Amino acid sequence: MRDVADRAGVSLSTVSRVLRGAPGVAPQVRRRVQRAADELSYVVSRNASGLVTGRTGRVAVIVPFLQEWYFGVALAGISDALREADLDMLVYQVGEIRAREGWTRALPLRRNTDAVITVSMDLSEEECRRLDDVGVPLVLVGQCERERTSVYIDNRAGAAGATRHLLNLGHTRVAYIGSRNGSWSSGSSRHRLEGYESTMARAGLSPWSVIRAPGIEGGELAMGELLSDHDPPTAVLAEFDTIALGAHRTLRRSGVRVPTSLSLMGFDNHEAAAVLDLTTVDQAPYDTGLTAGRLTVGVLNGTTERGTQVEMPTQIILRHSTAAPRGTRGLSS
Amino acid sequence: MRDVADRAGVSLSTVSRVLRGAPGVAPQVRRRVQRAADELSYVVSRNASGLVTGRTGRVAVIVPFLQEWYFGVALAGISDALREADLDMLVYQVGEIRAREGWTRALPLRRNTDAVITVSMDLSEEECRRLDDVGVPLVLVGQCERERTSVYIDNRAGAAGATRHLLNLGHTRVAYIGSRNGSWSSGSSRHRLEGYESTMARAGLSPWSVIRAPGIEGGELAMGELLSDHDPPTAVLAEFDTIALGAHRTLRRSGVRVPTSLSLMGFDNHEAAAVLDLTTVDQAPYDTGLTAGRLTVGVLNGTTERGTQVEMPTQIILRHSTAAPRGTRGLSS
């Protein structure tokens, strides 16, 4: 900074003011300093400025896994939003560590970030409080807790809409494939299941759900079980697309035609869903990320109130994996 | 830090020494300080320590896009490797900005990161030099440049192996679908195409390639074109799985059976490839990321020489989308 000041023939403060866009500098001086900085390809050290301002210019994003499609897309949205505000994005993947007691302490969050965004972390109240201890705003994505800033979708409504779609087509034997990891099921899992169950109940039909491990394998197994029932379903709703993909594989191997013999529907609008022509529920994770990022920026600027909650819309994407059951008179008969 | 020192009844220096694991502290004092820090849930500010040491404890990872499957997986590997060394991961997505002249300057890298890892950025020599200007080690992933630290796969060999697989099955009309974004094609695109072409040439067959925009749509279009040839291919190799997925969709819609009427092969081992039973070339992006992360740590510690190059293996994953052509006597006839 000294060098820039010398080169522009001004003091350190002036350079500082220019470089951080503060007012109160003569336009020509400003230009001069700017040029000097450019020529020396000098940029301020966020480290040093953060030391005095107390702001780091960084936001931590915590995700359970990075490999899954959803997180990459959500991160893209968050990243774009943060860039608008000139904030850097620190990414922490807490997959394995999550199980450990006090995992939040393992991350060097305190005083190293201006805010924390968690994506689909399904935090307990206890964990939320631990993160509050970091002393910066916490924004929850994919989870809605009272009084907390969050961006989420209505999983109940989404699953209910999907179920209704199948019922409207004339199906009555509609099964559901859900997921559970060991004994623990996520909030979104529970909500989607509830959406399905309540819609079935409202239609006077009894719910029929098979719960397996998440992922393609789980879907394969679950569909295998459904197919070996004495009276298999004519439509199946999967908790998310990856499960549906697994189910689809089982169907293909078993020679069951989709949607002719069985309607299959997913949830997420995973990129692979398009390939398989899978009817699904879109949840626009990029927009969710973008919204969460902007919300965070707003909270940091004080323009958005803490505790703001944003519900993102979901939308059914009709493709060719769902149709009216054979031999019945549904909507399309 | 003051608080911790008081609580433990020692000086600031002692706390500092304990917290950064420096030698020269009595074991019992060490424990006492440790406990005091824990009780106050105190962690050192990387910001402040970095100011003195010149190290930030952060590594910047630059990716073109975050949405694509490959990057999420690679990031997961990098993240795990960096965590081992207690380094934080800063992620920059440079999608749109990339086109702008001097995009490297738009990222606050200088003095804000200890190293830079680029993933599939296909940097020009010029861009590499710009990043060198940041003054920290540069590690290239998915790209190999002379003299530069890099982790990559042999795309030529991978594509050549894939082509040979199809030739070994007895195919002679083997087409290739490649990608190009506008007039620009990436290094890996070129290498894969070369691998295909040289293998065809060596077998005395003339290459037959169709180049389209990348992604599912490109694959759909390209396959459409191949199918409308007066003498369509009996086998098709796609530059990557997403293209193959698009091609697959066209085939399904056209009623062409895979692999009965046409063998289809991809490259990447995308998660969706398993669903479609697509034969492909695995390139283990997680391991690539992990290796790159560890390499970076090594370079930072001085245990690994700069300029180290690591070639990651590729492997053909045989599934059910490839088979001997009908009516010929290939390997399996």
Place this chain on the structure above:
DNA sequence: CTGTTAGCGCCTTCAA
């Protein structure tokens, strides 16, 4: 509008 000064929190000499 510009320059001077006093720290921000920590690490690194050096002295005890």
Place this chain on the structure above:
DNA sequence: TTGAAGGCGCTAACAG
């Protein structure tokens, strides 16, 4: 083995 002092690069409050 421990403590005291100086300074890393920058900003904020003040003085000019």
